[in-house]
Amino acid sequence: MKLRVLLLSVLLFCAPLWAHGADYVIGEGDSLDISVWGVKELNFPVKVRPDGKITVPGLGEVVASGSTPSQLQVHLGVRLKELVKNPIVTVTVREITNSKVYIFGSGVKAAVVDLSRRTTLLQLLCMLPEVKTADLANAYLLRTGGRVKTDLHRLFIKGDMSQDLVLESNDSIFIPLLVDRSVYVLGAVNLPKAIEYREGMKVMEAILEAGGFSKFADQNDVVVRRKDGDKAQALEVKAKKLFKEGDLSQNIELKAGDYVLVKEAFF
Template identity: 30%
Template sequence: MKKRWFSVCVVMLVFMAGAAGAEEAFRIGPGDVLEISVWRDESLSRKVVVPPDGIISFPLIGDIAETRLTVRELRTVLTQKLAEYVPDATVTVMLLEIRSLNAYVIGKVNRPGEYPVSMDTSVMQLLSMAGGLNPFASEKKIHVLRQTDGKTRKIPFNYKEVLKGINLGQNILLQRGDVIVVP
């Protein structure tokens, strides 16, 4: 009975740890289309395409560096800055189109290129979107290039192992801008 209870506790802890990691919210990026509106003030409502520098302009408050903000965080910033001009403003920010969440596949795949991904797209899923590996691909030497804090990390990926159900942890979730290299 103790072993069974221990097993149940371990499974619950693993589940809770996974759920905590899944709460990461989408961060707005260049190219994304937002609709920003202020209730009862049409002059402050507009559709905005986030420019490459990530700085959006909004009436009354000027420029806002939205870089790495979530929709909720941007709404809070806008509400706080507008409070000086529009007391008790009710600001709504809606993400109309996600254009910044892309990953890339280069090398020996059937359809290399840029692909839109969601926040839970894995390496295998993106390779599938790219039409799979061509016959000349080196299945054991694939890697993912990821930019983190201005540095490029090389993450190894062995297609053959994952296909066989071995070492599945290397089938990581992709992030904005990841590049899968298939030699």
């Protein structure tokens, strides 16, 4: 009796050690190992059929899909009482084929990723070679038909780990292409030009890359024009306040697609 209690404790301790943890949901195509202590005929591997069922000797068909391993253990334990006195059942997920994440959008190559282990959103993004040219600010995660509240740009570009989360089977990630990767500096600068956008680029940095202010420039009359969806913004920059008063709020951070317009002074 003591041996049986000890073995039961060991089995219960080891039972949660399947690939995705205790909350993994078994699905069609998954391979399971089922064992009943002391009953050789009830120790067997089985694959979940497309209809979500498995065949158990002595019981026939049993629905496995949609249950966690621990839930299936309890269910089989109840059913097997018809055949075995006090059955001790262990269900282990040996191979996962059901857990997939879908990636789509023009910013990355469309793919179906198998989740063979616990995978976070950040880990998945690190696997995508095209992610640097993608528009992460407008990307989103879909789960059970709705958007999950997480910011892929803050996670991957800013390093905000509060935006990371564990992916679940059938999650979908939409990642669009970053259409415009340039900042345009025009007007009274020495070298008007398009500059490849870099994360964290500031307005004065862009003006210096365009050769700096020309002798005709009004340094207190700089406008950053930005389009945000259907909305257009005009952000004023007074460079003299930055230079003379150290007002760093004037050195605003740019976004891809911004136009920096330096106006001429009237003499």
